[in-house]
Amino acid sequence: xxxxxxxxxxxxxxxxxxxxxxxxxxxxxxxxxxxxxxxxxxxxxxxxxxxxxxxxxxxxxxxxxxxxxxxxxxxxxxxxxxxxxxxxxxxxxxxxxxxxxxxxxxxxxxxxxxxxxxxxxxxxxxxxxxxxxxxxxxxxxxxxxxxxxxxxxxxxxxxxxxxxxxxxxxxxxxxxxxxxxxxxxxxxxxxxxxxxxxxxxxxxxxxxxxxxxxxxxxxxxxxxxxxxxxxxxxxxxxxxxxxxxxxxxxxxxxxxxxxxxxxxxxxxxxxxxxxxxxxxxxxxxxxxxxxxxxxxxxxxxxxxxxxxxxxxxxxxxxxxxxxxxxxxxxxxxxxxxxxxxxxxxxxxxxxxxxxxxxxxxxxxxxxxxxxxxxxxxxxxxxxxxxxxxxxxxxxxxxxxxxxxxxxxxxxxxxxxxxxxxxxxxxxxxxxxxxxxxxxxxxxxxxxxxxxxxxxxxxxxxxxxxxxxxxxxxxxxxxxxxxxxxxxxxxxxxxxxxxxxxxxxxxxxxxxxxxxxxxxxxxxx
Amino acid sequence: xxxxxxxxxxxxxxxxxxxxxxxxxxxxxxxxxxxxxxxxxxxxxxxxxxxxxxxxxxxxxxxxxxxxxxxxxxxxxxxxxxxxxxxxxxxxxxxxxxxxxxxxxxxxxxxxxxxxxxxxxxxxxxxxxxxxxxxxxxxxxxxxxxxxxxxxxxxxxxxxxxxxxxxxxxxxxxxxxxxxxxxxxxxxxxxxxxxxxxxxxxxxxxxxxxxxxxxxxxxxxxxxxxxxxxxxxxxxxxxxxxxxxxxxxxxxxxxxxxxxxxxxxxxxxxxxxxxxxxxxxxxxxxxxxxxxxxxxxxxxxxxxxxxxxxxxxxxxxxxxxxxxxxxxxxxxxxxxxxxxxxxx
Numbered sequence: 001x002x003x004x005x006x007x008x009x010x011x012x013x014x015x016x017x018x019x020x021x022x023x024x025x026x027x028x029x030x031x032x033x034x035x036x037x038x039x040x041x042x043x044x045x046x047x048x049x050x051x052x053x054x055x056x057x058x059x060x061x062x063x064x065x066x067x068x069x070x071x072x073x074x075x076x077x078x079x080x081x082x083x084x085x086x087x088x089x090x091x092x093x094x095x096x097x098x099x100x101x102x103x104x105x106x107x108x109x110x111x112x113x114x115x116x117x118x119x120x121x122x123x124x125x126x127x128x129x130x131x132x133x134x135x136x137x138x139x140x141x142x143x144x145x146x147x148x149x150x151x152x153x154x155x156x157x158x159x160x161x162x163x164x165x166x167x168x169x170x171x172x173x174x175x176x177x178x179x180x181x182x183x184x185x186x187x188x189x190x191x192x193x194x195x196x197x198x199x200x201x202x203x204x205x206x207x208x209x210x211x212x213x214x215x216x217x218x219x220x221x222x223x224x225x226x227x228x229x230x231x232x233x234x235x236x237x238x239x240x241x242x243x244x245x246x247x248x249x250x251x252x253x254x255x256x257x258x259x260x261x262x263x264x265x266x267x268x269x270x271x272x273x274x275x276x277x278x279x280x281x282x283x284x285x286x287x288x289x290x291x292x293x294x295x296x297x298x299x300x301x302x303x304x305x306x307x308x309x310x311x312x313x314x315x316x317x318x319x320x321x322x323x324x325x326x327x328x329x330x331x332x333x334x335x336x337x338x339x340x341x342x343x344x345x346x347x348x349x350x351x352x353x354x355x356x357x358x359x360x361x362x363x364x365x366x367x368x369x370x371x372x373x374x375x376x377x378x379x380x381x382x383x384x385x386x387x388x389x390x391x392x393x394x395x396x397x398x399x400x401x402x403x404x405x406x407x408x409x410x411x412x413x414x415x416x417x418x419x420x421x422x423x424x425x426x427x428x429x430x431x432x433x434x435x436x437x438x439x440x441x442x443x444x445x446x447x448x449x450x451x452x453x454x455x456x457x458x459x460x461x462x463x464x465x466x467x468x469x470x471x472x473x474x475x476x477x478x479x480x481x482x483x484x485x486x487x488x489x490x491x492x493x494x495x496x497x498x499x500x501x502x503x504x505x506x507x508x509x510x511x512x513x514x515x516x517x518x519x520x521x522x523x524x
Numbered sequence: 525x526x527x528x529x530x531x532x533x534x535x536x537x538x539x540x541x542x543x544x545x546x547x548x549x550x551x552x553x554x555x556x557x558x559x560x561x562x563x564x565x566x567x568x569x570x571x572x573x574x575x576x577x578x579x580x581x582x583x584x585x586x587x588x589x590x591x592x593x594x595x596x597x598x599x600x601x602x603x604x605x606x607x608x609x610x611x612x613x614x615x616x617x618x619x620x621x622x623x624x625x626x627x628x629x630x631x632x633x634x635x636x637x638x639x640x641x642x643x644x645x646x647x648x649x650x651x652x653x654x655x656x657x658x659x660x661x662x663x664x665x666x667x668x669x670x671x672x673x674x675x676x677x678x679x680x681x682x683x684x685x686x687x688x689x690x691x692x693x694x695x696x697x698x699x700x701x702x703x704x705x706x707x708x709x710x711x712x713x714x715x716x717x718x719x720x721x722x723x724x725x726x727x728x729x730x731x732x733x734x735x736x737x738x739x740x741x742x743x744x745x746x747x748x749x750x751x752x753x754x755x756x757x758x759x760x761x762x763x764x765x766x767x768x769x770x771x772x773x774x775x776x777x778x779x780x781x782x783x784x785x786x787x788x789x790x791x792x793x794x795x796x797x798x799x800x801x802x803x804x805x806x807x808x809x810x811x812x813x814x815x816x817x818x819x820x821x822x823x824x825x826x827x828x829x830x831x832x833x834x835x836x837x838x839x840x841x842x843x844x845x846x847x848x849x850x851x852x853x854x855x856x857x858x859x860x861x862x863x864x865x866x867x868x
């Protein structure tokens with residue numbers, strides 16, 4: 001037999017369910033643009049009586065029509081799309097960071113746009129020296145023209161030192177950014193560990209399950225996992241207790257409340273190493289911006305010579321290129337102007353015909369022994385872009401470059417000029433693993449082109465991977481984000497349902513009123 | 525496909541930003557007149573433009589050198605013309621006429637004239653272009669030609685009549701040992717006319733350069749022939765001495781005529797040198813034209829590679845403007861309307 005107030009209970013559940021649906025519609029509409037928000041849904045079930053749950057046989061007809069109930073508030077999310085998005089996001093972050101570092105290098109080493117002979121780059125300084133040598137070749141006995149060569153040569157060394165200093169700046173800034181990124185990564189891991197704990201406690205306390213968790217906490221964690229995936233590769237596994245375990249290239253960095261942090265260390269040779277706090281082993285991510293930092297700060301390209309360096313053409317590669325330029329420039333220029341002249345105005349030669357000795361025009365600028373704050377130039381110290389300078393002899397005598405005062409022989413002026421920009425110049429620029437043969441101008445052209453091609457490649461890759469990551473984000477949003485029309489439709493539907501159930505309740509009340517107040521009243 | 529408000533908003537902003545970026549890029553191309561600013565934006569074209577620019581710079585440097593050399597050659601040409609001019613009367617029979625035995629006054633007059641001409645020749649031989657001696661080879665520290673106490677003309681302090689030339693250059697022989705002694709500071713001077721002067725072991729590859737120097741030895745002559753000096757100065761000294769000889773008879777006249785014949789040969793050589801100078805100037809003029817034409821071509825190549833096509837770009841800018849405005853209008857409609865707007 002049907003219980004008298006069964007319909008009221010049905011209506012009560014219906015009203016409560018529809019009210020809750022309207023609450024969640026409001027929640028979705030207000031959070032449509034909240035970062036990390038996943039749309040929620042009330043899972044509605046029809047209440048059915050299952051006789052197997054009762055100790056007695058139940059007449060189903062009597063208890064039918066008990067209405068609706070809420071199974072829980074779920075999030076609409078697809079773990080596969082999360083995984084795909086995070087993989088692409090890591091890749092995009094790697095390409096983007098690589099592009100940023102190389103872009104900084106290009107800005108530091110850039111010539112004046114596409115005009116190789118104006119502005120303040122090394123190409124311009126070399127062109128000015130070429131021009132000065134050309135003028136000097138017109139009258140090598142002219143001391144004023146020889147002086148111009150000295151001024152232009154000094155500008156070349158100053159430009160090289162400036163570029164070296166700019167590279168120092170790029171390296172310093174990149175390492176600083178890297179430090180901040182590592183700190184942010186570690187902070188995020190700690191937050192994730194705290195969220196793991198909060199979620200696990202919530203799940204345990206409220207007996208929620210994998211479908212109905214603490215949604216807002218899950219959103220926060222998912223957002224952090226997204227952000228984490230921009231730093232390294234992330235292999236995420238959801239555990240039964242509600243926590244997530246995160247691995248980076250096989251190494252567990254987050255398990256329950258335990259997070260392993262990254263330590264960043266600068267080595268004596270200037271390379272940087274990222275290692276795990278727990279094991280001390282090197283952090284070997286396969287993608288992400290932290291990998292890009294490591295690859296391009298330590299990147300020595302084919303000139304890799306130490307364990308800490310990488311094969312990417314990064315800061316160390318281009319610094320090496322500049323140092324090779326400075327060293328080779330000094331060495332070649334120090335083999336041009338003969339140091340001794342015979343009575344006929346010709347260079348003194350050895351018995352085998354070779355020149356007996358050359359004037360030292362360039363050297364390394366080093367602190368003067370026993371004279372604090374003073375510097376001297378020497379060839380007994382390795383010359384690089386940071387220390388190259390014109391020799392002390394040249395500083396004290398602006399005409400030092402002259403083969404012989406009063407001698408109009410232009411041979412040496414032509415020789416210097418040819419080294420700078422000769423069509424057939426064959427100077428060997430030797431780095432640890434690379435060798436380039438040509439003039440100084442062609443060498444600078446070559447490494448500028450290599451850098452430009454690298455920037456071009458990583459710009460294209462960054463765009464392509466960002467497009468894929470955006471596409472994955474769209475696909476994920478197709479599932480998880482809020483659609484205003486959809487929510488408005490739900491609002492209308494459940495509002496109607498609420499009104500309808502209220503009407504049912506009124507009807508039932510009227511029915512009971514008939515039963516209670518008007519039944520058996522015949523003859524009164 | 526489920527279109528969500530968040531992705532619609534994000535993608536709209538991305539599209540709006542892209543279109544704004546294209547408009548901004550187009551404006552940059554218009555204002556800077558450059559298709560791109562960084563080499564990394566178009567490596568292949570950018571590199572070709574840089575190479576063109578560097579080549580232009582190199583050619584302009586060569587043109588400056590040629591201009592200077594032409595000035596030098598033209599000055600040398602003027603000096604030679606002056607030398608030839610002062611010797612015109614001598615070459616047109618003054619010596620022959622004065623050589624006659626019966627005209628002692630005329631001989632004295634011509635001899636005095638020769639003395640003046642010799643001084644002029646010495647001045648011309650030490651002629652300068654700016655601070656540079658024109659006929660000094662590589663010696664620019666002091667006047668190359670001087671006259672010693674015996675009245676002989678010397679080149680870098682060595683009597684010119686003692687100087688000879690072989691494949692290795694100018695030299696003199698030691699009086700006692702006969703050893704070959706090179707003449708100091710008399711290497712040739714060369715100019716780069718666009719072939720790039722090659723230098724090997726401090727020696728210029730002469731095939732790659734254009735010789736601009738004029739050795740005074742070549743022009744004025746050096747060494748001796750049949751006991752007569754080849755250089756015009758000493759030769760004129762000998763003629764002067766022969767004209768002043770006392771007593772002056774048939775033998776002396778014969779000697780003057782022998783020296784006169786030698787003088788006429790050297791005069792012809794000077795005329796040849798002047799012609800040679802003229803042809804060198806002509807060659808440099810043609811080279812200048814060729815290099816200037818190359819600069820024009822390279823400028824055009826560079827322009828095509830990096831310069832903005834203003835007509836094309838102004839049309840593109842209008843398109844970007846239109847698209848940007850359309851995107852803004854779309855946004856106004858896109859976000860204004862939703863189902864909520866139609867609820868009663």
